[in-house]
């Protein structure tokens with residue numbers, strides 16, 4: 154007699170094989186990369202759009218943090234405009250990398266971990282590590298370049314900026330082509346998807362496009378142009394590269410934190426250039442009395458800021474980039 158117990162299927166993520174996709178066609182599909190507690194598959198969406206003509210393979214990812222939405226729309230708008238008859242090469246897109254996070258409207262993975270600290274993952278590791286491993290073994294093998302699109306984290310607001318290792322020549326060129334407000338030097342020797350790609354020799358950048366939990370038209374518009382510039386440079390599509398600003402290059406950055414509690418009155422805007430010792434903010438008590446003033450510890454540019462003005466000691470309120478000195 155056959156056992157009524159079904160042998161559980163071993164989940165074996167397979168690399169996306171571009172040979173299975175027709176030239177000149179777009180395919181939208183889900184892949185079983187993980188499982189719910191019921192044993193039902195967590196299905197992750199992918200898009201493969203192959204041009205009629207040969208060329209490089211550009212990978213684009215979004216919503217690696219589940220509440221970072223602008224990148225999803227950037228991918229959708231980009232694909233809508235694309236003529237596969239004239240496209241050289243292929244786009245492989247993962248519009249929602251962190252499906253469990255997206256489903257709950259939250260940044261983190263199901264286990265409360267930040268997925269972007271656990272790449273390239275581990276077969277028998279923690280939940281986030283197993284998911285990360287499934288994702289990279291599916292998505293990274295076919296791609297030649299990576300644009301990983303994020304936004305600020307919960308409770309914070311961002312400019313449009315790019316994190317890149319500027320010593321990596323091809324990646325640095327991608328960062329400039331993206332036409333961001335700021336380029337931030339970031340070596341990336343960590344558990345990010347960008348670093349996992351870099352270790353495989355894939356030039357990659359992390360784009361930080363605006364704010365979480367919202368779709369921002371201007372960020373989506375600028376992001377689409379940024380990706381198109383990279384595609385134009387790689388000769389995947391025709392047309393002139395559109396650079397509308399000169400990005401400010403930052404060699405490093407840090408978050409300025411409060412050292413006391415209070416309601417923050419912020420005196421700077423996103424993208425503002427700041428002088429050393431300039432007043433950044435002060436805190437007031439519930440009666441309106443000023444408690445403490447905060448000054449810039451160094452000259453720089455505002456990359457991001459807190460959205461919510463209530464502070465306890467240690468609240469991050471200003472992400473200040475250190476501007477690269479001109480040689």
Ligand SMILES: [Zn+2]
Nearest residue numbers: 218221303304
């Ligand atoms: Zn993110």
